[in-house]
Amino acid sequence: MLTLKYGIHRNILWLKLKGRHERTPGHPTVFTETEEQAFVYYCLAISNYGFPLTGFDLRCIVKSYLDRVGHTVTCFKNNFPGVDWHNSFMAGHRILTQRFTQNISTARAAVDKKVINPFFYHLESEIEGVPGSNIWNYNETNLVDDAGSSKIITKRGKKYLERIQNSTKSCTSVMFCGNAEGKLAPIYINYKSKHLWGTWIEGGPAGERYNCTSSGWFDCKTFEGFFMNTMLPILRRQDGPKVLIGDNLSSHLNLEVIRKCGKHNMSHSTTTECNTPIARSWKIILAEWKETAAGLRTAMIHKQEFPNLLKKLVEKIEENQGKNLSSGFRKAGIHPLNREEVLNRLYGHVQDRENESVKENVTALLNI
Incomplete structure (x- = not known):
């Protein structure tokens, strides 16, 4: 049968x-x-x-x-x-x-327990008793104009693989800030320009704010604007102590921001960034836009086009936003507080059982 x-x-x-x-x-x-x-x-x-x-x-x-x-x-x-x-x-x-x-310098690779432990001793005293909803991490990100390379289908043995796609080395600085419970604050955008025009701020994600500097980077004044107009209203509505964590870039160490933090029961600290897959999602959106009629006509993103693309980016990362933010805080050892998350990723400090x-x-x- x-x-x-x-x-x-x-x-x-x-x-x-x-x-x-x-x-x-x-x-x-x-x-x-x-x-x-x-x-x-x-x-x-x-x-x-x-x-x-x-x-x-x-x-x-x-x-x-x-x-x-x-x-x-x-x-x-x-x-x-x-x-x-x-x-x-x-x-x-x-x-x-x-x-x-990702290539890193020998100086960065030399970071060891003597550097990590004192940092976590300080961090522990700052975030003790602070709920995850009150622990925020900000990250200044550059959204570039180049969608990067991707795998394509071509004839085997072909030596030169080229694709017609306009791109430049320009970028726009965007400040993202989220908390350990997975909530993302409104985005703050900084254009490279001496003046801010009305057509550059239309059609973006909800609650976003815009500014401009001649360099395109966040300076002390722009960072102060981000804190006063975006983060301070959010932090004021939260009960209990709050912690705002970021990098140690000099323009982010603003005396007025520190003064406001002390006045409103907040701590301003520095640590590693909690990244979400923003860059990967941005490249997908940018590559799709480059194939449109507007993207084919120009070599760079016009500022009036940028808010619409940024809105698509926010919508794309929203699906896994909470999980990605919480995972970033966990891997940085911030929430829940666990320095071993960082130490176990340092060179020369792998777990004993793995070493053996x-x-x-x-x-x-x-x-x-």
Whole structure:
């Protein structure tokens, strides 16, 4: 009956019942499970030390290992694994992934417990007893005019991949501020201009405010305007102590802001930023606008177009806004207060059990 219903030959069923198909289908793996796990832990260890491997680096390490142990793999050219092996290796070990890296300076990488712990001692005294709804973090973000590159479909072997799309190096400074419960305050926009025209402030998100400076950056006066006109009315309506957290940019350290904070039972502190995926959503919106008739005609975003695009950005990030903001505060160790969230991401301060596991596996690999 099975042969008629599913088209399975009776000999296949007989072989299955006799246990003749116990082996895993497909080509056998080049390395043992122990060897592959050693490669995995090696990748994790190097990444934790601040020097993550590329796919090419991993293939070079595998070749070096094969040459050292005197093992020749016939499916590798000169014992050098190809891209197909690398892709299969990554697919078989889901703990690993490939992402774009962010370069940081050696000075920033040198931050350790001696820097982090005093900061959290100060932060703990500032936010003790303060609910998440009263803990706010502001972040000055530059919304650029370049949508960036994206993967496209083209003929294999084509050397020069180009796409016609106007862009410039211009950007607009926007101040985002949210609290640990996931609420986003009205946005404050700062244009690069000496004068602010009425057509530049129409059609934007609800409650937003606009200003301008000759440099396009937030200076002390502009930051004071953001605090007085956007944040102070919100903070005044909240009961109990409030905390406003941001970076230590000199223009954000305003004496009048600090005076107002003291008057209204607020603390103004500095820490790392709690970012939402604003840049990623902005690139999607910008790329879509670049394909419109208005986007094709101009090399840069006209200021009268910017409020409409900003409104689309706010609508796009609203769906996961609460989750992203709460996650940002948690990963920064602010709410709930947990310095280990930060310490565990510092180079040289990975968890002990991970260190021991990495050490044992890498040592085993090197001693083979």
